[in-house]
Amino acid sequence: MSNGTTTLAVAFEKAAYPLGGHGKRNADVLKEAFREIEGSLVSDMYGKGSVIEDFQQQMAEQLGMESAVFFPSGTMAQQIALRIWSDEAGIRRVAYHPLCHLEIHEEDGLKELHHIECVLLADANRLITLADIKDMQDEISCLLLELPQREIGGELPSFDELAAISAYCRSNQIKLHLDGARLFEITPYYQKSASEICALFDSVYVSFYKGIGGIAGAILAGSSSFTEKSKVWKRRHGGDLISLYPYIVSSNYYFQKRIRKMTQYYDGAKELAMLFNQCTKAVTKPGMPQSNMFHVHFGVSKAVLEPILIGIYEATGVGLIHALRELGEKSCYCEISIGDRYAEAPLAQVKAAMQMLDQQLSNVDNVE
């Protein structure tokens, strides 16, 4: 009956209360951001003009970095950061986690376009530690840390570990780059400001369409000499568009709208994870979320779980999960990111949906 992810995603979006995310990704996201914008607002022109320069300045201050550049994508921004550090050191080798975005989602752009070699640190299922870095045999120009480590559920090192990694890199001429696609989302866990976290890094990328919920776009920040070089590479990549204002205006709008809600999202993630952990055959990773995101692993196959979930969405009006990914024959997992929507769902209804899930998962052996 089920037609895979598509059907589950459709049922999720049709539910009265889909629990993850901020809302539908549609033209209303743009229209809302531009509703109060004067039509006379002058476009940026190839990286110049107040609409881009003011936002860059604001983000540099937010991140506590000297300078910031707006990019159409994190893929572009991060490859460029690693290229600049590699050129400066004269070492075409960097290190990152085996499930780093650059390693698994970018068609090997870093290797194919920049000819930069990558050392994969740590096992795929755990965080990079200071010991991993100390044990590394290869000489590298830059270490990239992703906070939180998305593909293992959004785990974070302790702040002390982070500070020790930063100190080690500084004393060993290794540049430290932050993949901060979800940087704002980790500030409640660390109880640190974005700039306190960024102070440990030489360069930082942040995204505006995860917790911030904009349309697309990224900021790359660092010293002025670093960001000036990044502008040259941005043009080379084809990212120095005549007009980026559709993304900049919406990034700014949703930043203002949501930056103070990161604790709300974090608390929602912890509450929802606890409910999942009370279900038979379900366990969250991490056990307690460290940001607004977490994974849920299920001890049943995707093929079995999907129709169960669709039935629950229809019966309770609560959309629990948007998409499932297979993990071997008898297990699957999902990623959940909490945004504005979670607070709209009545907790009693969420709990009712979870109890139904618990019951049905308990019966799975009889069904299979």
Next chain:
Amino acid sequence: MSNGTTTLAVAFEKAAYPLGGHGKRNADVLKEAFREIEGSLVSDMYGKGSVIEDFQQQMAEQLGMESAVFFPSGTMAQQIALRIWSDEAGIRRVAYHPLCHLEIHEEDGLKELHHIECVLLADANRLITLADIKDMQDEISCLLLELPQREIGGELPSFDELAAISAYCRSNQIKLHLDGARLFEITPYYQKSASEICALFDSVYVSFYKGIGGIAGAILAGSSSFTEKSKVWKRRHGGDLISLYPYIVSSNYYFQKRIRKMTQYYDGAKELAMLFNQCTKAVTKPGMPQSNMFHVHFGVSKAVLEPILIGIYEATGVGLIHALRELGEKSCYCEISIGDRYAEAPLAQVKAAMQMLDQQLSNVDNVE
């Protein structure tokens, strides 16, 4: 008195009738494009979804090519086209005009990212001819032709010459790529459809913010196997954004609005060029425009001409020129592209401004 280009540009935009372009590049361009768009229109997602796929299909049909891919920029699209052809041929060398966009406006992205060597054909001040191509000593994978050749005023080869170049390339295993940033703008001169022109090429790039007047964005078209490869490279470049719809919706809107006005723009360019050629010390390149664009060369310095122009804009309300570039000590030039605005200016006022320009240029020797 004059503060260079900025002051002239400001005076131009303040004029009641600025003659070039479609209008101001501001947020109204986006707001107009989205006015009739339903907020429920679903965003594209990393190159998928009807908003991007429908537009790509429509443009493939318009260009008479098998397939088309939307890109955030032409810089990205064209480097990728040349990379694909170079990889296929196993020859990392292409040929283009010395004033090709890739050579002078892209910070050497093609060389720095793709390690592709370039043969510069023809002199900087004239078009590439079939003879240039036949005389070439180097083996190349691809020849890029820009139609019209913007940096020399928008010149075009005859259609017969173009057909002969195409035939020669096909029989010599040289791929022919069209830099068609202004492709739609040349259809009135050739009296050919876009698809009749594209039929001579293996791959084609078109832009949506020149004659079409959108916000940003480009289409790259060719065979399906070519465009599938281009999608992989688009991701590598960081151009496979989660959402490109702000550019796609606006490209589609302004395409529909302006595609039938290319003859109007072309006729306007011819009329205005004729008026410039009646001025002392002014000559257009080409003498008769072959698209909606042309250059005007002046036998006086930029420093002398700018205050004259500003005075004329203030006296007549007609903005003739947006920006001047120096050409040695006693000459300068400008680029003019005709769009919607030209038709709004009463011809009598345009002629009055031109007569004033003629008079003042005649007096320049006394002034200098």
